[in-house]
Amino acid sequence: MAQEIGGHSTSFASTGRVDRWWVEPLVTGAGFLCFVLYTTWAMFQASHYWSEAYLSPLYSPLFYIDQTAQGAAPLAHAWFGEWPRWWPAWLPPSPAIFILAGPLAFRMTCYYYRKFYYRSYFATPPACAVTSYPQKKYKGESALFLFQNIHRYTLYIAIGYIVILSYDAVMSFFKNGDIMHGEFGIGVGSLVLCVNVVLLSGYTFGCHAFRHLVGGRGDCFSCSAGKEHLGHKAWKQVSLLNARHMSWAWVSMIWVGFTDFYVRMVSMGVFTDYNTWD
Amino acid sequence: MAERTFRVWRGDAEGGEFKDYAVELDRGMVVLDALHLIQAQHAGDLAVRWNCKAGKCGSCSMEINGRPRLSCMTRINEFGSDELITVRPIKTFPVLKDLVTDVSWNYDQNKRIKPFKPKKKDADGNYRMMQRDVERVQEFRKCIECYLCQNVCHVLRDQDRKDAFVGPRFMIRVASLEMHPLDVEDRVPETRDELGSGMCNITRCCTDVCPEHIQITDNGIIPMKERVVDRYYDPLLWLLRKITGSGKKKASIDSES
Ligand code: SF4
Ligand code: SF4
Ligand code: FES
Ligand code: FES
Numbered sequence: 001m002a003q004e005i006g007g008h009s010t011s012f013a014s015t016g017r018v019d020r021w022w023v024e025p026l027v028t029g030a031g032f033l034c035f036v037l038y039t040t041w042a043m044f045q046a047s048h049y050w051s052e053a054y055l056s057p058l059y060s061p062l063f064y065i066d067q068t069a070q071g072a073a074p075l076a077h078a079w080f081g082e083w084p085r086w087w088p089a090w091l092p093p094s095p096a097i098f099i100l101a102g103p104l105a106f107r108m109t110c111y112y113y114r115k116f117y118y119r120s121y122f123a124t125p126p127a128c129a130v131t132s133y134p135q136k137k138y139k140g141e142s143a144l145f146l147f148q149n150i151h152r153y154t155l156y157i158a159i160g161y162i163v164i165l166s167y168d169a170v171m172s173f174f175k176n177g178d179i180m181h182g183e184f185g186i187g188v189g190s191l192v193l194c195v196n197v198v199l200l201s202g203y204t205f206g207c208h209a210f211r212h213l214v215g216g217r218g219d220c221f222s223c224s225a226g227k228e229h230l231g232h233k234a235w236k237q238v239s240l241l242n243a244r245h246m247s248w249a250w251v252s253m254i255w256v257g258f259t260d261f262y263v264r265m266v267s268m269g270v271f272t273d274y275n276t277w278d
Numbered sequence: 279m280a281e282r283t284f285r286v287w288r289g290d291a292e293g294g295e296f297k298d299y300a301v302e303l304d305r306g307m308v309v310l311d312a313l314h315l316i317q318a319q320h321a322g323d324l325a326v327r328w329n330c331k332a333g334k335c336g337s338c339s340m341e342i343n344g345r346p347r348l349s350c351m352t353r354i355n356e357f358g359s360d361e362l363i364t365v366r367p368i369k370t371f372p373v374l375k376d377l378v379t380d381v382s383w384n385y386d387q388n389k390r391i392k393p394f395k396p397k398k399k400d401a402d403g404n405y406r407m408m409q410r411d412v413e414r415v416q417e418f419r420k421c422i423e424c425y426l427c428q429n430v431c432h433v434l435r436d437q438d439r440k441d442a443f444v445g446p447r448f449m450i451r452v453a454s455l456e457m458h459p460l461d462v463e464d465r466v467p468e469t470r471d472e473l474g475s476g477m478c479n480i481t482r483c484c485t486d487v488c489p490e491h492i493q494i495t496d497n498g499i500i501p502m503k504e505r506v507v508d509r510y511y512d513p514l515l516w517l518l519r520k521i522t523g524s525g526k527k528k529a530s531i532d533s534e535s
Contacts, residue, residue: 006379007287007296008341008369010436016344016366111480111500118479125432128483129344129369138437142476149511152504208496212504220459222408232410242496 013123014131021127029120031250035257039100042260046094047071049260051267052275053177054189055168056260057196059096066093071267074176103161103256106154111208112249114141114148152209162201169193175277187275189266196259199252206241206248214238282354284312285364286324290375296364297321303354309365310338310349313377325376333489336424340377341366346426346487368429381425387444390472391452395463411459417497418454420490421447427484427494433477443474446484450498456505470506475499 004010015021042049042058048071049059055073065075066083075082083093091097107113118124125132132138141148172190174182204210215221215235222228241248265271283300301315310328317324326349329335333351340349343357343364357363371379400406427446433439444452452473456465469475480503484494492498508515 005289005291005293006369006373007294007364007366016341016364018343018361018364111495114479115481118481124479125436125481125483128430128486129341129346129435132432132436135437138433138439138477140433140439140443140474140477140479142442142474145479146476146511149503149507152507152512208500209504209507212501212508216501217505217508219457219461220407220411222411223459228410 010131012131012133013126015127015129017127017129021130025116025120025123025126028116032116032120035253038257039260042264043094043096043100044092045264046092046096048264048267049073049096050077050177051263052187052189052273052277053172053174053182054187054193054263054266054273055171055177056263057165057168057193057256058100058260059094060168061099061164062095063098064093064095069093071264077177102154102157106151106158106204107249107253109148109151109154110249111151112246151207152213155204155207155209158204158207162197162204165193165197165200169197183277185276187273187277189262189273189275192259192262196252196255199248199255202241203245203248203252205238206243206245207238208242208245211235211238211242280359282312283362284316285362286313286316286377287366288321288324288376289373291373294373294376305355307354308350309340309342309347309352309354309363312354312363313349313365325374325378327378334422336422339368339424339426339429341368341429346430348424348426348489351489368425370429370431370435371425381428383440384423384425384428384445384447387448388451390444390468391448391455392463392465392468394455394458394461396460397462405460407459414457414497415454417492418450420492421450422490423447424489426487426489430483430487431478432481432483433474433479439474439477443477446478446494446499448473449475449478449502450492450494453498453502456502466505466509469502470510475503475506478503 008016039058046066047069049056050071050073055062055077062073062078063080064083065072065078067075087093119126123133124138169190171177171179172193173186174184176182215229215231218231221232221235262271266273281300281302283298285296285298288294288297299316299320301312301319303312310326310331313324313326317326326338328338328350330337331350333348338349339346341347342349342352346368349365354363365377367373367377367379371381371383374380396405425447428434431445433443434445452465452469455461455463478499480495480500482495485492485496488494
């Protein structure tokens, strides 16, 4: 290691730190990778995403439904009906394929995720006071990563998902997910779906872009009339969630995966869902 | 308490080396105390910058076992009893002598920021603002200019882009003026183009090291990045401005919220 002035080295990943600084980027990097692998696997299953009244959040909303698939939802839940004929044969007929890009884009441009993946995957820097991966002319988010600025648009999409998943959670209290005629009841799965909505809301409504849009963009919370604007109240609430944004990000992400897993296992008959219908 | 060994970098811009010093410590001592003992007992010429010994003047920044810290606020009993304590000058700024660096680059950055420009006074000749409107800005006023955030920021520290980024301390300085309820100056264009808000990749090391616990990224840099998005990267807002012909000036953006 080149020792330079001040006793500092400039080679990649060099540091004077003596603690285990690599644990955090390693654990977060591996944790997220696990989630991506599971979601990709689950997406390509194209089956067992429905059971009783529960719809996996990885498959919602259902644009089209292939009724021949095992553990598929009743056709009534499809927005546009039967699975399209033009669908290429080499691609599994999975409703998840249509919709996963939305939440993925939201998370990939999230200010917290950016922090973690720039650290874990790009090593710029791997950890604080640990030498960054050297670049000829570092540009940060001002060139290639300029696209991060679309984050607020992915937020609008994410809010749409909150509405859809809330509907799914309500649906999970009615037999066969039939809100109009199904028998009202409650199962462990209903609770799993409800917790999912709560956690995703905590994450989505603690978003930095949301915090800016609801009030942060102004310079004065009570100017002109001297009374507190509604925006300030909203900004304060969002700020509370925002201060724990990282925790919401992880917990909500893990729970989405778990919700899919739970529905999948019940649908496959591996788990028994305790509910008031059976 | 027992004797402890400190490994201190000694040298100047030409070169230097680590030297070990053993000193007898008392209870409750901080790293700066140990450096003073070393000065008194072994090396009268050891250069250390300090003033308040209370974590308020921001002079005594250095890297202690690789972590950017204020040496007057780093208690020795937080290290293991047989852990060697290594002290280096901060990495990002040129060494003058031993633990003292030349941080004047930072003063030059401050000069690049447009100063406070107050709006017109109220009819009775007074300025009025409510506590809730200045709270955000007051957080940034806690800054003691220790430059630990500037030191740890990888854009300045490792990527050597002092030409393109003013660093976190001055991002919150811009934020403190931009968010000020009485200020009417517009600093959004230079925040992007000259001060380099896009260079920051929000990896948050500045926030992690700030001894004043200022939420540099969450409350300063990210809100400034969002204001840059409003102005340059939001197609809907752009269209709205084209239609209404407004938005060039900051005041018109404020009145909407
Ligand atoms: S968050 Fe931005 S300003 Fe702060 S240390 Fe990281 S790159 Fe530098
Ligand atoms: S923002 Fe914090 S770390 Fe940076 S100079 Fe000010 S007090 Fe020091
Ligand atoms: S900043 Fe994380 S979701 Fe927007
Ligand atoms: S001596 Fe003043 S902050 Fe340490």
